[in-house]
Amino acid sequence: MEDILRPIYQERTSHPNTLGALLVEQSNKFSPLTDTFDIVLFLVVKEAEEPVFIKHYSYKDQKAALHVVTEEKLREWILLGSNRKVIDWIFNGKVLFDRNEFIQNLKIELRDFPFYGRKIKMGLEFAKLIRRYMDGKVFFESKHYLDAYNHIVHSLHHLARLSVIEHGFHPEVTVWNQVKQIEPEIYKLYEELVTSDEEIDKRLELLFLASEFLIHSRMKVASEHLISILEQKEYWTFQELLNNEGAKHYSVDLSMMIEYLTDKGFIEVVDVETKGQGIYHRYYRVKK
Structure with missing residues (x-):
C-alpha cells in the first residue's frame, strides 16, 4: 500500500513547509497505535491554517490515514503528553522524508529528554x-x-507515568510494560488493585495507604517546576499564575496543586485586605 500512497506524500514533501514524513504500519489488527488503520502517514509542517489535518483513504480491503501536524502542535503534544502514540510514531516509524534532519534531531531530543522538559x-x-x-x-x-x-486506577496511571519520566524516559502507550521494568513496586500495586480477590473496599483502603507514601516521596521533585515559577515573584494571585506561560499548562489542575502544596507546607498564603471588612485577597508564595 506504501506504493499507492507515495504520490500523496511526495506531493507534500516537495513543499518547503514540510519538515518530515513518517510511515507507521499496523503491528496487529485493531492496533490502538494506528487507530486500527493499516498505515498512517505522519507529516510535520512548519505552519498551517489548521494545526491538525487528518484525511482517511481506502484501497481494496485496506485503509490509511494521513496526519498533517504543525511543529508547534507536535511539541505541545510531547510536552503535555496529550497524544502519546506520536512518541511511538517518531521512534518506530519509517522515515520517508527528513528536511535538514528534523526527524533525526527530534529523536535525539526525545531520547536525551532535557532535564527542564522532565x-x-x-x-x-x-x-x-x-x-x-x-x-x-x-x-x-x-x-x-x-x-x-x-479514580484510584487513573491516579496509579499518572503515578506510573511520573515514575517513567523521573527515570528519564517518555511514557509510551504501553506505560505499564515500562513501569514493570523500571519500578515493579508501582506495577505490583496496580496488579493487586485489579486482580485481587479481596472486597473492593479493602483493596482501596490498602491502595490509598500505599499511594499516600509514594505520592509524598515524589512531592519535592515533582513540584520543582511550579515552585521555580513561584520564586520569580514575591507573591502571586491565582489568576497571575493561570496566565503565566509555564504554569498555564497545569490548567484545571493548578488550583488543586496549589492547595495541596500549601497544605504540605511548600507554599504559604499571604492575606491582603480588601475593601470588604474581614475579607482578604489570597496570594501565594514559596514558604520562607
Missing part, C-alpha cells in the same frame, strides 16, 4: 495524580467504591 512533565503528571487521588479519596470516604476505584 521537570515540567513531572509537575503536570503530579498535578493530575493529586486531582485523581483526592477525588478518589472523597468517593471512598462516601462509600462510593466504584467511583473511588475509577
Whole structure:
C-alpha cells in the first residue's frame, strides 16, 4: 500500500513547509497505535491554517490515514503528553522524508529528554495524580467504591507515568510494560488493585495507604517546576499564575496543586485586605 500512497506524500514533501514524513504500519489488527488503520502517514509542517489535518483513504480491503501536524502542535503534544502514540510514531516509524534532519534531531531530543522538559512533565503528571487521588479519596470516604476505584486506577496511571519520566524516559502507550521494568513496586500495586480477590473496599483502603507514601516521596521533585515559577515573584494571585506561560499548562489542575502544596507546607498564603471588612485577597508564595 506504501506504493499507492507515495504520490500523496511526495506531493507534500516537495513543499518547503514540510519538515518530515513518517510511515507507521499496523503491528496487529485493531492496533490502538494506528487507530486500527493499516498505515498512517505522519507529516510535520512548519505552519498551517489548521494545526491538525487528518484525511482517511481506502484501497481494496485496506485503509490509511494521513496526519498533517504543525511543529508547534507536535511539541505541545510531547510536552503535555496529550497524544502519546506520536512518541511511538517518531521512534518506530519509517522515515520517508527528513528536511535538514528534523526527524533525526527530534529523536535525539526525545531520547536525551532535557532535564527542564522532565521537570515540567513531572509537575503536570503530579498535578493530575493529586486531582485523581483526592477525588478518589472523597468517593471512598462516601462509600462510593466504584467511583473511588475509577479514580484510584487513573491516579496509579499518572503515578506510573511520573515514575517513567523521573527515570528519564517518555511514557509510551504501553506505560505499564515500562513501569514493570523500571519500578515493579508501582506495577505490583496496580496488579493487586485489579486482580485481587479481596472486597473492593479493602483493596482501596490498602491502595490509598500505599499511594499516600509514594505520592509524598515524589512531592519535592515533582513540584520543582511550579515552585521555580513561584520564586520569580514575591507573591502571586491565582489568576497571575493561570496566565503565566509555564504554569498555564497545569490548567484545571493548578488550583488543586496549589492547595495541596500549601497544605504540605511548600507554599504559604499571604492575606491582603480588601475593601470588604474581614475579607482578604489570597496570594501565594514559596514558604520562607
